[in-house]
Amino acid sequence: MDVPENDKLKEITEKLSKILRIQDWDIKVNVVSGYEFAEKTELECTCDGACCRNVRLNTAEIYLNKEKDVDWYETLIHELLHIQSTELIHCAEAYFEETHSYFTDIYESLIEKQAQIFCKIYPLEALM
Numbered sequence: 001m002d003v004p005e006n007d008k009l010k011e012i013t014e015k016l017s018k019i020l021r022i023q024d025w026d027i028k029v030n031v032v033s034g035y036e037f038a039e040k041t042e043l044e045c046t047c048d049g050a051c052c053r054n055v056r057l058n059t060a061e062i063y064l065n066k067e068k069d070v071d072w073y074e075t076l077i078h079e080l081l082h083i084q085s086t087e088l089i090h091c092a093e094a095y096f097e098e099t100h101s102y103f104t105d106i107y108e109s110l111i112e113k114q115a116q117i118f119c120k121i122y123p124l125e126a127l128m
């Protein structure tokens with residue numbers, strides 16, 4: 001991932017948060033190694049990104065795995081869309097408890113499609 005330096009990344013994240021109407025969240029983006037990624041998120045070190053949310057505090061930590069050769073901008077948007085749909089996922093997780101992994105697959109696929117569409121509507125250049 002060829003992620004911009006921290007100030008620029010913060011600025012881009014703030015702009016995207018406004019567009020997605022999630023500006024009341026305190027969002028910190030961390031660009032980390034695969035090892036740190038696995039340690040912080042408890043996910044596979046081969047994942048592109050992750051988002052840990054605290055619903056009570058309205059805070060989120062996004063982790064971008066810098067060892068992955070993927071579009072960082074699309075990965076960032078993907079994780080921001082997870083923040084946007086936090087309430088939905090909490091509700092659905094409780095409701096779909098027994099078919100949870102099936103639901104998670106559908107949810108992930110939907111978020112990824114939305115991220116791809118968002119990238120087309122708001123390419124990085126349009127934010128600069």
Ligand SMILES: [Zn+2]
Pocket residue numbers: 078082108111
């Ligand atoms: Zn995801």
